[in-house]
Amino acid sequence: xxxxxxxxxxxxxxxxxxxxxxxxxxxxxxxxxxxxxxxxxxxxxxxxxxxxxxxxxxxxxxxxxxxxxxxxxxxxxxxxxxxxxxxxxxxxxxxxx
Numbered sequence: 001x002x003x004x005x006x007x008x009x010x011x012x013x014x015x016x017x018x019x020x021x022x023x024x025x026x027x028x029x030x031x032x033x034x035x036x037x038x039x040x041x042x043x044x045x046x047x048x049x050x051x052x053x054x055x056x057x058x059x060x061x062x063x064x065x066x067x068x069x070x071x072x073x074x075x076x077x078x079x080x081x082x083x084x085x086x087x088x089x090x091x092x093x094x095x096x097x
Contacts, residue, residue: 018087026094029077031057038090039081042073047097052089054080 019038022028028038037055048054050065057079062069069080082090 018091021091022087022094027076028081029075031081036084037081038083038087039077039079041076042071042078044094045069045071045078048093052093053086055083056080 022038023030026044027041031037031039037057039057040054045064048064050063052064054062054064054069056062062080069078071078
């Protein structure tokens with residue numbers, strides 16, 4: 001049985017696994033080495049459901065289907081992505097599509 005003190009470690013391990021899947025399998029990339037913002041490849045923009053919130057590199061939030069999202073890319077990546085709190089949600093969307 002896991003100790004109560006092990007819970008943060010288990011959460012961190014799970015998050016590391018999700019980050020690895022998003023970066024290696026789906027090609028998301030970190031905006032900066034010291035940042036949790038994972039930038040989204042353009043090919044996935046059309047797969048996001050209306051209401052999904054993205055974060056821009058300037059930290060403004062936009063909502064798919066509501067706000068204008070510039071689809072200009074650099075190295076195949078949008079200037080929009082997801083922060084750590086959304087990694088699991090995005091993984092669920094991408095795994096379903």
